[in-house]
Amino acid sequence: MTTTALPAQTFTPTRRRFTVEEYCAMAEAGILAEDERVELLDGEIFVMPPIGPPHEDGTTRLSRDLILRLGDRAWVRVQNSVRLNDYGLPEPDIAVVRFRDDYHRNRPTPADVLLVIEVADSSLRRDRELKLPHYAAAGIPEFWIPNVPARHVEAFSDPVDGVYQSRRTIPADGQISPIAFPDVVLTVGEFLLGDPGSEGDETGTLGTDS
16 A cells, blocks of 8 residues: 655744734733833834933924924924824824824824934934835835934935935035925034034935935
């Protein structure tokens, strides 16, 4: 009697992605502590790095300038979440969003967002390699990375097929304006007071307009 061997069955593990609703339910249930600095990107929960004084100062100065100069033309939300899609709920340092009277019920979505800003100190590589592609894929029209140690702003805009087509580097003595509000002119060195020359390996510039 001949026995025919059955082909070996293989199992390919798949990633279990969390939805925004599941992520929020974990927070409500206490699985994620209230003071735990985490955010959801592409269904994965990421721990955010600690915020140091230069990061805090840059965020405070820049948000203050935007609030004063934008007035009642837009909301400036500081370290509040934006719902990118069903699997993404990041908490950018600053988000400039259109006026809506129901943000207490529904978070901003990409259609509401005019500009997101991630102030970068120790988080620079993470902001470039993780946050940037997610914001581009969601169609966020403009993204700034104020690079605290290098004292410049890396500005990205014009997302097409998940990639920002334009990128600029604005030095400390340069000026920058949100695309949505070209009359709001900010001098980089007035909100980034870091020590130039202490940037290390991760702070290389990205060049000029492209």
